[in-house]
Amino acid sequence: MGKADLPVAHALTLDEIPVVVEQFAQAARNAIAAGFDGVEVHGANGYLVHEFLSPVSNVRDDRYGGSPENRARFAIEVAAAVAAAVGADRTGIRLSPQHDIQGVLEQDDADVLATYTAVAEGLAPLGLAFIDVLHIDPTGELIQHIRRTAGAPLIANTGFAVDTTREAAEALVADGWADAVAAGRPVIANPDLVERWREDAELNAPRPELFYGRTPEGYTDYPALEGVRAGV
Ligand SMILES: Cc1cc2nc3c(=O)[nH]c(=O)nc-3n(C[C@H](O)[C@H](O)[C@H](O)COP(=O)(O)O)c2cc1C
Numbered sequence: 398m399g400k401a402d403l404p405v406a407h408a409l410t411l412d413e414i415p416v417v418v419e420q421f422a423q424a425a426r427n428a429i430a431a432g433f434d435g436v437e438v439h440g441a442n443g444y445l446v447h448e449f450l451s452p453v454s455n456v457r458d459d460r461y462g463g464s465p466e467n468r469a470r471f472a473i474e475v476a477a478a479v480a481a482a483v484g485a486d487r488t489g490i491r492l493s494p495q496h497d498i499q500g501v502l503e504q505d506d507a508d509v510l511a512t513y514t515a516v517a518e519g520l521a522p523l524g525l526a527f528i529d530v531l532h533i534d535p536t537g538e539l540i541q542h543i544r545r546t547a548g549a550p551l552i553a554n555t556g557f558a559v560d561t562t563r564e565a566a567e568a569l570v571a572d573g574w575a576d577a578v579a580a581g582r583p584v585i586a587n588p589d590l591v592e593r594w595r596e597d598a599e600l601n602a603p604r605p606e607l608f609y610g611r612t613p614e615g616y617t618d619y620p621a622l623e624g625v626r627a628g629v
Contacts, residue, residue: 411459414471417445421475422482435487438476440516441531442491443499446472450512453502465511473519485524489549492516493531493556494539510539517546525549529579531556536574550576557581563594589621598622 409417425436440446448454449471455462461470472490480488494513495503503509520528527550532540535553544551553575555561566578584590586603593600607615 408457411461414461414474418471418474418478422478425479425483425488429483429487435489435526436479436483437529438472438479438488438490440472440475440490441493441529442496443501446475447493447496447501450516451501451503452505452508452512454500465508466515468512469515469519472516476520476525477523480523480525486526488523488525489527489529489552490520490525491529491531491554492543494543496531496556510542513539513543514546517543520547520549527552527576529554531579533558535569536572541574552577552579554579585616586619588619592622596622 421438428436438446440450443454449461450468452468455468457463457467460467462468472492476488476490492513494509497503503512517528525547528544528547529552530540530543531554533555534540535551535555540551540553551574553569555565559565561578561580561583566580569575569578580590582603582605583600585608586601587593590600592598601619604615610616
């Protein structure tokens with residue numbers, strides 16, 4: 398056994414693309430079979446689906462590269478395959494326009510608008526459960542345009558740049574900028590975050606030095622409210 402050799406990265410061939418699309422669909426089936434309520438296609442943060450969207454990381458000259466519509470094709474095919482596999486009502490997609498991470502640069506505003514318009518137009522007929530869009534400004538025209546065009550409920554996600562607080566999350570929904578808000582660090586640090594936010598209870602502070610660790614420490618050992626009250 399032991400570790401397998403690392404594969405050398407390469408641009409997917411046209412023969413490989415449908416195989417990878419089917420792998421996303423099978424992963425979604427596996428998740429539902431394992432008891433998950435739904436799945437989120439990761440189209441953000443510089444990973445594979447996102448790599449297709451940027452004209453910097455995607456230098457293909459076939460029907461998956463070049464124009465905004467071509468670069469949007471893979472994301473749409475993956476979302477469509479996952480929705481067909483497990484149901485659109487169980488399928489969402491995460492996007493992160495202009496995140497500029499892991500070499501996936503999106504610095505030409507006109508191209509970003511054209512590319513994400515193409516993505517959103519391709520997603521619209523699927524009737525997805527949600528789009529989860531990571532951007533520092535969910536109230537900006539780009540994100541609201543993607544939301545309107547995709548016609549799916551928007552989960553706003555301000556990422557690591559801004560701490561997600563209850564007040565900020567409530568304001569985004571109350572003011573109509575989002576249908577829901579994603580929280581990351583507060584959820585990791587508070588196993589009962591919903592109850593704490595509901596009761597305006599004190600929050601555990603996240604311990605960032607334990608993020609991305611290889612052990613349960615910093616993931617499963619934050620005290621729950623009862624524990625706090627009982628002095629456990
Ligand atoms: C420990 C940790 C690991 C994360 N890993 C990923 C990841 O692998 N992929 C991803 O897209 N986002 C990841 N995120 C980001 C969250 O999904 C989310 O966008 C972010 O935490 C929301 O901001 P908040 O922490 O202020 O609520 C991670 C966040 C944390 C705290």
